[in-house]
Amino acid sequence: MKLLKDKIRNEGEVRGKHILKVDRFLNHQLDVELLNAIGKEFKNRFEEETITKILTIEASGIAIAAIAAQYFNVPVVFAKKVPSQNLDADTYETDVFSFTKKKNYKIRVAKKFLSREDKVLILDDFMAQGRAAIGLSELVNLAGADLAGIGIVIEKGFQEGGQIIRESGVKLESLAIIDSMNEGSIKFRK
Amino acid sequence: MKLLKDKIRNEGEVRGKHILKVDRFLNHQLDVELLNAIGKEFKNRFEEETITKILTIEASGIAIAAIAAQYFNVPVVFAKKVPSQNLDADTYETDVFSFTKKKNYKIRVAKKFLSREDKVLILDDFMAQGRAAIGLSELVNLAGADLAGIGIVIEKGFQEGGQIIRESGVKLESLAIIDSMNEGSIKFRK
Numbered sequence: 001m002k003l004l005k006d007k008i009r010n011e012g013e014v015r016g017k018h019i020l021k022v023d024r025f026l027n028h029q030l031d032v033e034l035l036n037a038i039g040k041e042f043k044n045r046f047e048e049e050t051i052t053k054i055l056t057i058e059a060s061g062i063a064i065a066a067i068a069a070q071y072f073n074v075p076v077v078f079a080k081k082v083p084s085q086n087l088d089a090d091t092y093e094t095d096v097f098s099f100t101k102k103k104n105y106k107i108r109v110a111k112k113f114l115s116r117e118d119k120v121l122i123l124d125d126f127m128a129q130g131r132a133a134i135g136l137s138e139l140v141n142l143a144g145a146d147l148a149g150i151g152i153v154i155e156k157g158f159q160e161g162g163q164i165i166r167e168s169g170v171k172l173e174s175l176a177i178i179d180s181m182n183e184g185s186i187k188f189r190k
Numbered sequence: 191m192k193l194l195k196d197k198i199r200n201e202g203e204v205r206g207k208h209i210l211k212v213d214r215f216l217n218h219q220l221d222v223e224l225l226n227a228i229g230k231e232f233k234n235r236f237e238e239e240t241i242t243k244i245l246t247i248e249a250s251g252i253a254i255a256a257i258a259a260q261y262f263n264v265p266v267v268f269a270k271k272v273p274s275q276n277l278d279a280d281t282y283e284t285d286v287f288s289f290t291k292k293k294n295y296k297i298r299v300a301k302k303f304l305s306r307e308d309k310v311l312i313l314d315d316f317m318a319q320g321r322a323a324i325g326l327s328e329l330v331n332l333a334g335a336d337l338a339g340i341g342i343v344i345e346k347g348f349q350e351g352g353q354i355i356r357e358s359g360v361k362l363e364s365l366a367i368i369d370s371m372n373e374g375s376i377k378f379r380k
Binding site: 019021023024027028029030031032035036058059062063065066067069070073074075076077078080082085086087088100109110112113 | 209211213214217218219220221222225226248249252253255256257259260263264265266267268270272275276277278290299300302303
C-alpha cells in the first residue's frame with residue numbers, strides 16, 4: 001500500500017533496529033484520512049469473506065478497527081487489557097506475553113460479544129512477534145467462532161510473528177511489511 | 191439526541207444508582223453506525239467553531255473521536271494513560287483523580303501534537319465528576335492552545351462535572367444527560 005509506505009518513510013522515525021515510531025499518524029496522533037484508506041484496503045483484501053465482527057485490542061487498534069468497520073458494516077469489539085468494574089464477569093480470556101515488559105498480561109472479551117455464529121476479522125496496528133494477534137485468535141477459538149483472517153497495518157517482517165501465523169494457515173494481510181530498518185532507511189518487502 | 195437515548199434505554203444496563211453499562215454499543219462493542227450519527231451531531235453542535243484538532247483519552251474515547259474527526263477533517267490526538275517506550279520524553283502531562291480507583295493517574299500528550307495555533311475540541315464517552323475532561327483541558331492550556339469546547343456522549347447530570355465545566359464558561363455539549371437512574375428506569379434531562 002503505497003500511501004502507507006510513503007507515510008512511514010516521510011513521517012515515521014526509526015530508533016535503532018527495532019523501534020519504529022509512527023506516533024504522528026497511527027498511534028498517538030491519528031491521520032483519519034489515512035485510516036480511511038487503510039480501512040478500504042482491508043475491505044479489498046478480505047472482500048471474499050463474509051465478516052460479521054471485527055476484533056481488535058485497546059488502545060491503538062481501536063481507531064483502525066472503527067474506521068475499517070464502516071466498510072464492512074459490522075460491529076467492532078475491542079479486547080480489554082485493563083481490568084474495569086464495567087466489564088462482565090463472564091469473559092473469554094487469555095494471557096499474552098509482552099516482550100517490552102517481559103511479562104504476561106491478560107486480554108478479555110465479554111462472552112456475549114463473540115459467538116459460534118461469528119466470522120471474525122482481527123485488525124491491529126503492529127505485528128512483531130505476533131503475540132497479541134495470536135492471543136486474539138485464541139479468544140475467537142474459545143468462543144467457537146470462525147477466524148476469517150488477520151489484518152495488520154505494519155508488520156515487522158524481520159520478527160517471527162508473520163511467519164508463524166502464515167504457516168498456521170491463517171490468512172494474514174499486512175499493508176506494509178518491513179524487512180529491515182536502520183536510522184535513515186527502511187526496507188519494505190515487495 | 192433521540193437515537194442515542196433510545197439506544198441507552200434499550201441496550202444500556204443500569205446497576206444501582208451510579209453505574210450505567212453501555213458495553214453493547216459504546217465502550218467494548220462499538221456500534222459504528224451510531225458512532226457516525228454521534229460524530230455528525232458533534233459537528234452540528236460545534237459548527238461555528240474552527241476546530242484544528244480533536245483531543246481525547248485512551249481507550250474508550252478513541253473510536254468516538256476517530257469517527258467524529260471525519261466530519262471535522264482534522265487529526266485526532268489521544269492522551270495516554272499507560273506509559274509507553276514509544277512516547278516522546280517531551281510531553282505535557284497532568285494528574286487526573288480516579289474516583290473508581292481512589293487515586294491519581296497521569297495523562298500525557300507529546301508536545302509536538304498541541305501548539306498555540308491549535309483550536310481544540312475535546313471529545314469523550316462519559317462525564318461524571320468531569321476529572322478526565324478537566325485534565326484534558328489542562329493539557330490544552332499547557333500547550334497555549336485554544337479550547338473550542340467539550341463534547342460528551344453521555345453525561346451523568348446527577349454528578350457535578352457538567353455543572354463545574356459550564357460554570358467555568360467552557361462550551362460543553364452532552365448528547366444525552368441523565369438526571370437520575372435506577373434499575374429499570376433512566377430519566378434524561380429535557
